[in-house]
Amino acid sequence: MGGTCGDTNLRGWYDGKNPIFAEKRVYQGSSGVVYPYPIIEKISDEKQDKIYQALFIENEYIKVMILPELGGRIHMAYDKVRERHFVYYNEVIKPALVGLTGPWISGGIEFNWPQHHRPTTFMPTEYLVEHNADGSVTVWCNEIERMFRMKAMQGFTLYPDKAFIEIKVQVYNRTALPQTFLWWANPAVVVNDDYYSVFPPDVNAVFDHGKREVSTFPIATGTYYKYDYSAGVDIAQYKNIPVPTSYMAIQSKYNFVGGYEAGDTNAGMLHVADHHISPGKKQWTWGNGDFGLAWDRNLTDENGPYIELMAGVYTDNQPDFAWLQPYEVKSWSQYFMPYAAVGHVKNATKELVLNMEVHQQRADIILYATAAFEGLNIVLRDKQRRIYLEEKIHCSP
Structure with a gap:
């Protein structure tokens, strides 16, 4: 892979043997200590392949x-x-x-x-x-x-x-x-x-x-x-x-x-x-x-x-x-x-991604699958277990 990089010109806070220990530094709300890693303080502006x-x-x-x-x-x-x-x-x-x-x-x-x-x-x-x-x-x-x-x-x-x-x-x-x-x-x-x-x-x-x-x-x-x-x-x-x-x-x-x-x-x-x-x-x-x-x-x-x-x-x-x-x-x-083609996901597993949008008594159901499924049974029911939709479909990515 080719890329733009200046890493051959990176310079660290160290004297050739030991890095300076950043004991008092705070980094993203926690300790900034990195010993024994050196800290790089300068990146070259020159692009190199x-x-x-x-x-x-x-x-x-x-x-x-x-x-x-x-x-x-x-x-x-x-x-x-x-x-x-x-x-x-x-x-x-x-x-x-x-x-x-x-x-x-x-x-x-x-x-x-x-x-x-x-x-x-x-x-x-x-x-x-x-x-x-x-x-x-x-x-x-x-x-x-x-x-x-x-x-x-x-x-x-x-x-x-x-x-x-x-x-x-x-x-x-x-x-x-x-x-x-x-x-x-x-x-x-x-x-x-x-x-x-x-x-x-x-x-x-x-x-x-x-x-x-x-x-x-x-x-x-x-x-x-x-x-x-x-x-x-x-x-x-x-x-x-x-x-x-x-x-x-x-x-x-x-x-x-x-x-x-x-x-x-x-x-x-x-x-x-x-x-x-x-x-x-x-x-x-x-x-x-x-x-x-x-x-x-x-x-x-x-x-x-x-x-x-x-x-x-x-x-x-x-x-x-x-x-x-x-x-x-x-x-x-x-x-x-x-x-x-799903929009705002309402639930998901590694196999299926689901969205359902309800507008004025109409429910639009969108299902995305991460593998090919034959005879997938789709059931839509309410808390009283009344069934509004039940059918088998084929689905794939």
Whole structure:
């Protein structure tokens, strides 16, 4: 993969042997200590061509590119049915000093571990390719991080005839001491005036980091991030948020979060995971204003604005951390999928995505499937179990 990069000119805060220890630094509400990693304080403005090793996995519906040299991230995820990138594909590697140790790039799906904006997000991981008995292929990326000596693995799997990416995660405390960690999957998506975030229907309030501020959702009616929304503003829509803003849902009993582009595209990206393990549902934007557009230019040459639709495990807020006891292993699975022609999702599993809109005694039901289903039985009934619709259909991506 060719790209724009200045990494050969990165310079760190160190004397050739030891980094300066950032003991007093605060980073995103928590400790900014990175020892024994060096902190990069300068990035060259000069563009250089650089070749990165890229691993591709592909099936009938999806094509994925993984970069093990840059934190083991998904850099591209392409929907072959709709012929579109369903996560933000940044065509250049253009780091800015955003990460815990410095360089960070926008786009794709990054993993925040064991701290915000992974200390090793711009560093290489080991990898292994598995060809499984069911015909699926898994690419494992693995690291032993130096701060706490813990191990993390993420495995990206594509199954034959399935229109989703499974990400299997395993984190392991290799030490005899309890350790803290967080894990937020951080997918980016392309945005424009037609884009809105899709939170579950039981989300009517969202919180800032540390739950310092709260706003009604999707219609904000007060002040949030020092911006006046008292007129009643739909903050699910990217175009309506002019300043850098985070918001996180709380206590949703649904297993999905995502985003959708209306208009001509009529397609989106969805994350699905067990909400008992993965309750975190977050949106972040630089803001649809001059400041945000300047940051977009900082991070890409031509690929424009994006937002992040993050999913966290064992917490619904940041910078909350979870515990790993001595020698404890935690593991879980997450699913990312493209979807189309559904609109505002009301419920989802890794197999099916559902929307139902009711207008004047009429219910419109839209169903998207991530695999081919024959004889799928559709039943619509009310709480008194009166049946309004029952029929068998065929459905596929």
